[in-house]
Amino acid sequence: MARGTIITRTLDNGDRRYDTVIRINGKQRWKTFLKKKEAEDYLDRHSTDVRDGTYREIKKATFGAYIRLWREINLNDEMLKPATLNGYSSIIEHHLLPEFETYQMQAISADEINLFRTRLLKGNGTRALSQKSVRNVLTLLNKIFSDGKKAHYVKFNPMMDVDKPKAEKKKKGRALKPEDINDVLERCSGRLRPIFLTAVLTGMRRAEIFGLAWENVDWDNNVIKVRQSLFWKHGRYQSKAEGEPSYVFVTPKSEESVRDIDLSPALRKELLEFYMKGSKKGLVFCTSNGKPLEPNNIVKRDFRKALKSVEEKRTKENLQAIGHVRWHDLRHTFGSMKIEQGENIYYVMRQMGHSSIQVTIDTYAHLLKDRNPEAAAKTDETLFGGAK
Numbered sequence: 001m002a003r004g005t006i007i008t009r010t011l012d013n014g015d016r017r018y019d020t021v022i023r024i025n026g027k028q029r030w031k032t033f034l035k036k037k038e039a040e041d042y043l044d045r046h047s048t049d050v051r052d053g054t055y056r057e058i059k060k061a062t063f064g065a066y067i068r069l070w071r072e073i074n075l076n077d078e079m080l081k082p083a084t085l086n087g088y089s090s091i092i093e094h095h096l097l098p099e100f101e102t103y104q105m106q107a108i109s110a111d112e113i114n115l116f117r118t119r120l121l122k123g124n125g126t127r128a129l130s131q132k133s134v135r136n137v138l139t140l141l142n143k144i145f146s147d148g149k150k151a152h153y154v155k156f157n158p159m160m161d162v163d164k165p166k167a168e169k170k171k172k173g174r175a176l177k178p179e180d181i182n183d184v185l186e187r188c189s190g191r192l193r194p195i196f197l198t199a200v201l202t203g204m205r206r207a208e209i210f211g212l213a214w215e216n217v218d219w220d221n222n223v224i225k226v227r228q229s230l231f232w233k234h235g236r237y238q239s240k241a242e243g244e245p246s247y248v249f250v251t252p253k254s255e256e257s258v259r260d261i262d263l264s265p266a267l268r269k270e271l272l273e274f275y276m277k278g279s280k281k282g283l284v285f286c287t288s289n290g291k292p293l294e295p296n297n298i299v300k301r302d303f304r305k306a307l308k309s310v311e312e313k314r315t316k317e318n319l320q321a322i323g324h325v326r327w328h329d330l331r332h333t334f335g336s337m338k339i340e341q342g343e344n345i346y347y348v349m350r351q352m353g354h355s356s357i358q359v360t361i362d363t364y365a366h367l368l369k370d371r372n373p374e375a376a377a378k379t380d381e382t383l384f385g386g387a388k
Helices: 036-052 063-074 082-100 110-122 131-150 178-186 192-202 206-210 265-277 295-316 328-340 345-352 357-367 373-384
Strands: 005-010 016-024 027-033 223-226 229-232 247-250 259-262
Touching: 005 036, 016 036, 027 036, 063 082, 063 131, 082 110, 082 131, 110 131, 178 192, 178 295, 192 206, 192 265, 192 295, 192 328, 206 229, 206 295, 229 295, 259 345, 328 345, 328 357, 345 357
Parallel strands: none
Antiparallel strands: 005 016, 016 027, 223 259, 229 247
8 A cells, every 4th residue: 555545435415435545654544535536636645755654644733722832842031032032922922823823723824824914014903014023923933834844733834935025124323423422421420421432432232231241341452342231021921930130141132242342442441430430340330239220211311311401402502403312323323433434344343243244234335435536546556656
């Protein structure tokens, strides 16, 4: 019975049924069809797998049932960083389960997913998602189906026939001008001053700044070593045992984010003064008892207060307003300054901890020169000893 057998049955009303039987690991597997051609096609599709011993029966489960198992295996602190875990859980709860929970895994087709994608983009009675957000939802769904195929809950991954929305071009961040930086700095008092300068003069991400420890400030070599980030467990999907702190230190965003940043003379002087006043151990920026600062509080209370003060001053002096400034714009300011002063693009990438040189180019392409007559003249100098 290498290919399998078809058995024809005639019902009392005269209708025929076609039963296929294949032997797998010594056991018979039966399946009934209304048409003989369907039965033959079924055997043809499975005959090779049966002979090779690779045939696997597809397990029956609803999407909701499989997701419970999938989450237990994949969504935990050991497998994912806290922010990723929180993001995946949110996508599952707010988008995937409401749409597919009662579906059988095998019944979810590419057409169903394409309709789901369209509803996410249009809103369908709720807030429409951006193309980037929809791509994130579909990327996770692809992972779920890919794992489901390996575990024999589906024979094919329907995501193979689903087109994701095109990636949106990243909006160019805003870079502050030197006069903007100095105006804000004048209004940064207390701990905000060294925090603000660290952001502008290192390009570190917010979580990296607030996770910076004194042991990672290398005074001898004038280097700041980025080795950890601070993550606050405010998400509803974060597990936190009783008595456990609401924060955790994690490795930086990516492998490339683990880096050494050159410490400028001005920032070295500022941090050294701050160092001499403090405990000289633990976190650089922390509460009086050494606990991590809540970045949101610093940004919303101290940073925005400084920005508001700058706006009031400029209004009185009839100067142009500084406008809306995000904390992340300080990181973009650092990158822009390095590009504009002519630093090598690879150096900028390494200092900022970008995942690839392409990310740096895409972010700062508008600042890179299209023409450079001086470079052409230098080539002549090298070859001919100058223009003739």
